[in-house]
Amino acid sequence: xxxxxxxxxxxxxxxxxxxxxxxxxxQTIKPSKASRVLISPRxxxxxxxxxxxxxxGTLEFRASIEPVRRLGLDxxxxxxxxxxxxATKTIRLEANTMxxxxxxxxxxxxxxxxxxxFSITYDTLVIAVGCYSQTFGTEGVAQHANFLRDVGDxxxxxxxxxxxxxxxxxxxxxDAQRAELLHFAIVGGGPTGIEFAAELxxxxxxxxxxxxxxxxxxxxxxxYDIAPKVLPMFDQALASYAMDLFRRQxxxxxxxHSLQSIRRTDDGILKLRLKGHDAEVGAGLLVxxxxxxxxxxxxxxxxxxxxxxxxxxxxxxxxxxxxxxxMRVLTRPVGGGAPVPLPDVYAIGDCTVQVAHRLPAxxxxxxxxxxxxxxxxxxxxxxxxxxxIFRNWGAMAYLxxxxxxxxxxxDGLRGWPAWILWRTAYLTKSMSWRNKLKIPLQWLITALFGxxxxxx
Numbered sequence: 401x402x403x404x405x406x407x408x409x410x411x412x413x414x415x416x417x418x419x420x421x422x423x424x425x426x427q428t429i430k431p432s433k434a435s436r437v438l439i440s441p442r443x444x445x446x447x448x449x450x451x452x453x454x455x456x457g458t459l460e461f462r463a464s465i466e467p468v469r470r471l472g473l474d475x476x477x478x479x480x481x482x483x484x485x486x487a488t489k490t491i492r493l494e495a496n497t498m499x500x501x502x503x504x505x506x507x508x509x510x511x512x513x514x515x516x517x518f519s520i521t522y523d524t525l526v527i528a529v530g531c532y533s534q535t536f537g538t539e540g541v542a543q544h545a546n547f548l549r550d551v552g553d554x555x556x557x558x559x560x561x562x563x564x565x566x567x568x569x570x571x572x573x574x575d576a577q578r579a580e581l582l583h584f585a586i587v588g589g590g591p592t593g594i595e596f597a598a599e600l601x602x603x604x605x606x607x608x609x610x611x612x613x614x615x616x617x618x619x620x621x622x623x624y625d626i627a628p629k630v631l632p633m634f635d636q637a638l639a640s641y642a643m644d645l646f647r648r649q650x651x652x653x654x655x656x657h658s659l660q661s662i663r664r665t666d667d668g669i670l671k672l673r674l675k676g677h678d679a680e681v682g683a684g685l686l687v688x689x690x691x692x693x694x695x696x697x698x699x700x701x702x703x704x705x706x707x708x709x710x711x712x713x714x715x716x717x718x719x720x721x722x723x724x725x726x727m728r729v730l731t732r733p734v735g736g737g738a739p740v741p742l743p744d745v746y747a748i749g750d751c752t753v754q755v756a757h758r759l760p761a762x763x764x765x766x767x768x769x770x771x772x773x774x775x776x777x778x779x780x781x782x783x784x785x786x787x788x789i790f791r792n793w794g795a796m797a798y799l800x801x802x803x804x805x806x807x808x809x810x811d812g813l814r815g816w817p818a819w820i821l822w823r824t825a826y827l828t829k830s831m832s833w834r835n836k837l838k839i840p841l842q843w844l845i846t847a848l849f850g851x852x853x854x855x856x
Contacts (some may be wrong), residue, residue, distance in 0.1 A: 421749030428774025534691030542660030580682030588690030589630025725787030
């Protein structure tokens with residue numbers, strides 16, 4: 401068993417994950433109150449609402465990330481957690497430092513080279529490993545689609561967009577090849593997919609149209625979604641405004657369209673097969689932004705038998721970890737009975753579901769849970785009576801052409817005022833003063849001189 405802490409020694413809190421939940425928790429816990437140990441396969445936090453802007457050069461990549469070592473942690477290990485022994489309070493880790501881009505693309509579909517293994521111990525553990533992109537078993541997605549969850553994904557998308565224009569501009573390219581190369585497809589009609597389509601529209605019409613005027617007639621941006629409506633978190637009036645604006649901007653939105661498979665031809669063109677359509681659709685890029693799947697560590701922990709406590713309670717709908725209102729991980733005894741908390745283990749963010757309140761898997765929820773739990777840890781009694789209550793700040797989405805929508809309860813805002821609110825809100829929510837200064841400066845440079853279209 402884990403040795404007891406010596407008198408006067410700070411509690412050793414290990415946080416798994418550097419996303420919205422893990423980073424905010426490490427930032428909230430006071431160094432004087434606990435020894436903070438962060439474990440993450442990437443060395444940075446990603447401010448995901450601005451990630452789409454980095455794919456087209458509205459912002460540069462480093463404006464959307466925060467190095468976790470700047471938090472002044474007691475320990476940081478860039479590694480994957482492969483297993484946890486709750487009885488001995490030991491975590492088995494595998495280093496993720498074996499490539500130049502380690503930690504910039506964290507999808508399990510494209511695993512890194514295997515690194516050295518080692519173990520660490522904890523007094524208190526907080527699981528905040530988040531989720532990954534769900535492909536639903538669609539043929540070819542893992543091999544040929546681009547995801548948009550990390551800065552490495554954004555870099556890959558930006559390079560493919562600019563490369564498609566260069567290929568289409570070659571004298572040897574036919575008009576049919578140009579039409580396929582310059583068709584940019586997005587699967588998923590949530591905020592991520594819609595905002596990427598909007599940012600791509602701005603890049604094409606504000607910058608690339610001046611440099612490739614002869615190619616503009618071939619450019620198409622299409623959003624596919626299996627649901628009958630995109631942006632389901634907004635009311636009908638705001639969603640209809642978004643679709644009307646997209647229509648005027650030339651962005652196609654095809655609802656009730658299901659992608660069946662993707663393949664890549666010898667000349668690099670993607671061929672999309674849609675349910676109910678005989679002919680394949682050609683595209684130069686496909687961005688996949690729909691669905692979430694649990695981190696493999698979560699699935700492994702849910703199958704683990706914990707001596708004297710049974711197994712962690714799994715949420716039937718999401719496959720996530722079930723917690724009580726105080727973020728404590730719940731276990732169900734082998735013989736049955738009411739769930740009981742797993743001692744000294746908490747879980748926050750997308751990988752969890754509160755037993756009493758089912759909350760959306762959003763950055764708002766994750767960051768609020770982290771701040772709430774961090775303050776309780778600072779108070780010295782994380783197990784005190786009390787329950788986390790989520791405060792909904794509303795939803796926002798950028799639509800291109802300096803237009804946006806904002807929903808907060810029954811109140812809605814749209815157009816240019818919503819765009820000002822969108823920029824102001826995300827600027828103020830940036831995690832460091834460094835980026836609070838860098839982001840508006842880069843917005844100004846883009847407005848004055850355009851986006852950088854260099855390929856590297």
